[in-house]
Amino acid sequence: MAQEILERVKAIDYKQTELHRALLICQKTVNDNGNLSYALKNAISNVCLQAMEMSREMVNMRTSFNEFQTQLNSTEQLSLKNSIEIQGIPYRQDESILGIVVNVCRVLEVKIGESNIDYAYRVTNNGPADPSRPAPIVVRFVRSLTAERLVKAKRLKGNISTDALGLPNCPTSLFYINFRLTAINRKIFSRAWLLKKRGIIKHVWTTHGKIFARRGDNTDRVRIRNIHDLESLHKD
Structure with missing residues (x-):
């Protein structure tokens, strides 16, 4: 009887040892999974931080490009001052x-000869001609002052039709003179x-190739340098 009890005690002790070993294995597995979960969280966090940093860099690059494009456009516009x-x-x-x-200059009472014209x-x-919207005539003068005098003279004269030019077989229409703008x-x-x-x-309106706008009669004028300025004016 005592021997049987002893055998049963040994069996229980063995089972307790095995159970303890199993618990240790479980604990290690839980710890390993916890470490893996922690590592995954850190990796995801790092990826998110890198994505945010890349997004900031893209915004900065886009801003720098827009500023460069605006400056380049301003330089090109300056080259068109004549x-x-x-x-x-x-x-x-x-x-x-x-x-x-030359005829237009005569009508506007601005003394200009062909020698003052660089090219015209x-x-x-590109597409089919539209008689109601004839293609403009581009004129580059030798001096920018000549271009300014002509634009100013037309502004002071107000509306003038092609009848004043005395062109034969020319339909009557108003003509306008402005400083040439860049494509942008x-x-x-x-x-x-x-x-x-x-x-x-x-x-x-435009002044010397610069574009300005007003939201209303009593609002300040705003210089429009690029599309973003125009969009900001639209959203305000």
């Missing part, structure tokens, strides 16, 4: 562009003009 566009003069076969320019040409349309500034001005037509801004 150039103007005459808009609204209908196209005629065998027309003399230099003759038209009519812009070529033409795009900006076109968008600004659409905002004006939609009533979002009240005034938009």
Whole structure:
């Protein structure tokens, strides 16, 4: 009987030892899983931090690129200080562009000869010609002061039609003179003009190739240097 009890005690002791060993294994597994979970959390956190840093770098790079593009556009616009566009003069076969320019100067009472003109040409349309919107005439003068005098004279004279030019077989239409804009500034001005037509801004105009706008009659004028300036004006 005592021997049987002793055997049973040994069996229980063995089971307790095995159970203890199993508990130790479980504890180690839990610890290992905990370490793995901690490592995964750290890895995910690091990836998130790197993604945020890359996002900040992208924003900084985009800002730097926009600033560079704006500066480049300003430099290009400055190079056009001698150039103007005459808009609204209908196209005629065998027309003399230099003759038209000199004639326009005569009507505006600005004394300019062909020697004051570096070059002049009519812009070529990529698509089909629209008689109601003739391609503009681009003129580059030898001196920027000449361009300024012509733009100022047209502003003071107000509306003038092509009848004043005495061009034969030329439909009657108003013509306009402005400083020539860069491709980017033409795009900006076109968008600004659409905002004006939609009533979002009240005034938009150009001065010496610079674009300005006003939200209302009593608001300050805002210089529009790029599309982002225009979008900010739209959102304000």
